[in-house]
Amino acid sequence: MQIVIDRQSKVPLYRQIVDRVRELILSGALPEGFRLPPERRLAEALGINRSTVLTAYRELKGQGLVDSHVGRGTSVRAPAAPAASDGGTTGLPWRQLFCERALRVQEPVVRDLLELTERRDVISLAVGLPAPELLPLELLREIFVRLVEDVGPPMLLHCPTEGHTPLRETLSRWLATRGMRCSPAEVLVLSGSQQGLDLVVRALVDPGDVVVVEEPTYVGMLPVLRGAQARVVGVPVDEDGMRTDLLATVLEHQRPKLIYTLPTFQNPSGAEMALRRRRELLELAARHRVPVLEDDPYSELRYDGSPVPSLKALDRNGQVIYLSTVSKLLFPGLRLGLLVAPRPVVRQLALLKQGSDLHASSVGQLLLDRFLSDGHYEPYLRRLRVAYSQRRDAMDAALEAGKAMGVRWKRPRGGFYYWCRLPDGVERSRLLAAASDVGVAFLPGEACFFEPPEQAYLRLNFSYPSPTQIRDGVGRLLEAVRRSIRVEHRPPAEAVGMPPVV
Ligand SMILES: Cc1ncc(COP(=O)(O)O)c(C=O)c1O
Structure with missing residues (x-):
């Protein structure tokens, strides 16, 4: 099995290994059952880190091209037999028909x-x-019963793509209490904040564009960026959040289309970006004219210390797209998130959203609106x-x-x-x-x-x-x-x- 890697290439090393092995398997050069070299041996042969090979093998496994078992190593898998769920009647080799973009988003670890x-x-x-x-299940049941009585069947009809208007008004009032002044027209209701990540990347990132992410970052953003064929540049996080000194260097050498950050109780590191760094980040982003995507699912769940303003609250240039979710506080199964951005951004994202789900669940939006406007939120949050x-x-x-x-x-x-x-x-x-x-x-x-x-x-x-x-x-x-x-x-x-x- 011959693999040559190009250290000058912008393509990550593990991806080069995945692409080459995939090509060898699909061309038939590596037959079913062929044992790939043990990770350590391949790493030594290529002069790279073993974890790079481990990641490549994991991705190949996720793509269904290889199998791996503890103690038996990694070997080429038999082409999937055409089962009914795979399109058995036509017997099409579905795995091989998936386009490159789709196969990039396999996440076997998760x-x-x-x-x-x-x-x-x-x-x-x-x-x-x-x-x-x-979770306040009983309360939600009561709200639901009242909605059925008050609203009746229309609660189960469609609503505008941007979201149920009274909910957008309620959210804009609630955001103001967190220092984020915005009109209801600047609020987009999402089917979960994961959808916001996808929409923003689809709206701003072409293949090959640079996106800055924190290192480490939210695991769910990586498949979105892989799917978009973005060039991802990592900026390390320390206990005060993203290292803005290193961001400054990146911005001097690259022209990113987006900076993705989780300033408050970062997932996964738990770090909270210091106020000074928040200001530096905004100043750098303004100077280099780069939009910032602030992902903020956790700031409401503070156990110590005083609140630090969100980037959106500090933003004076309209360059921050703010994203949050009800998944961490209320029911993740409601699939509701929110995005706050200047109107042209909300308009464009709503057009993209329309192509994927028309709108977030109408029932869920009505439930959330009542939950917030009937004053249940603050006592529940304290508990x-x-x-x-x-x-x-x-x-x-x-x-x-x-x-x-x-x-x-x-x-x-x-x-x-x-x-x-x-x-x-x-x-x-x-x-x-x-x-x-x-x-x-x-x-x-x-x-x-x-x-x-x-x-x-x-x-x-x-x-x-x-x-x-x-x-x-x-x-x-x-x-x-x-x-x-x-x-x-x-x-x-x-x-x-x-x-x-x-
Ligand atoms: C940082 C971050 N962003 C987005 C999401 C997606 O959440 P949702 O359930 O709203 O799609 C999560 C969920 O874990 C998250 O931690």
């Missing part, structure tokens, strides 16, 4: 994880969901903050046992996540297998980077599991970490105070 999360014996610290038992800050503290206490092994983290002031740096010597593929053995799921840090990082990280969610599950889950996780540290780096179990987990 898919594997969600599979693991469905197992009843697994404690999930992986997904970013609110706690189901804290959430108390419950989630207790869970955050439970996770902090449980992680203490990992310190002796070299696990490092910073306690987040808000949001849903702990971002942990793992000790040297952790074998990432072994960690996933060990976590599955002990029954715990987490998000591997590399899923949050466009280019795989040298250092191993993981993201842990504390909103969804109960405090007891947090304690058990973190205990299991630390055991998995201990097992996946290469023998020469591994401390004995007693030294890290771990009970055996079976």
Whole structure:
């Protein structure tokens, strides 16, 4: 199997490997069952990092081209038999018919994880969901019944693409209380904020355009950017948010079409961008005339400290597109998000949205409008903050046992996540297998980077599991970490105070 990589190319190294191996498989040069070289060997042969090969193999697996099993390596998969769901009557080889753009958006890590999360014996610290038992189901039922009585069948008809007008008015009033002055016409109601990411990228980014993202960044933005064939440039995040000194250098050398940032309780790192950095970012973006996409699902969930104004609240040039969601506070299944932008942007995005779903769910919008305008939101939010800050503290206490092994983290002031740096010597593929053995799921840090990082990280969610599950889950996780540290780096179990987990 011959692979030549071009270090000067703008195409990431792992992508070059994926493209070449895919070409060899589809041309028949690599037959079914052919064993790809072990990751370590290929990495050595190409003089690159092993995690780059790992990422490439994962993507090939996600594209359905190879299979991999712990202990048996990675081999070329048989072409899918034409099953009924694959178009069995015509027997078309669907996988091979998917265009390059579609195949770029496979995310095997996340898919594997969600599979693991469905197992009843697994404690999930992986997904970013609110706690189901804290959701105001009874209240929503009452609001729903009242809507049926007051509004009747029209509540189930279509509404404008930009959103139900009274909800846009309510949202614009609510945004003003957060320092964001905007008219209802500048608010676009979305089917979840993920749709906002897709629409903004579709509206602004042509193939080959540069997009600046934080490193690490929200895992769900990466497939959107891959699908758009964007050139992604990462700017590291530290505990004060995006490094604006490094952003300044990027902006001097590149002309990005978009800067994507999560300034408040960043997913995954939990970082909160300092006010000074927010001002610097806006100043840089204004000087270089680059739009900023501010993704803000978590700022309402603050457990310590005082609120810092959003970029949108600080924006004096109309260059920030603000995005938020009800998924982290209320029901993610309602699929409702909101976007705030200057009118021409809202108009263009609404046209694109029309082509994909006409409008967000009318029923959901009516429910949300009543929930907000009947004054339920603030008391509910106060209860959430108390419950989630207790869970955050439970996770902090449980992680203490990992310190002796070299696990490092910073306690987040808000949001849903702990971002942990793992000790040297952790074998990432072994960690996933060990976590599955002990029954715990987490998000591997590399899923949050466009280019795989040298250092191993993981993201842990504390909103969804109960405090007891947090304690058990973190205990299991630390055991998995201990097992996946290469023998020469591994401390004995007693030294890290771990009970055996079976
Ligand atoms: C930063 C960020 N952006 C967007 C989303 C998508 O959320 P929604 O459910 O509103 O589509 C999430 C969900 O995890 C998120 O964390």
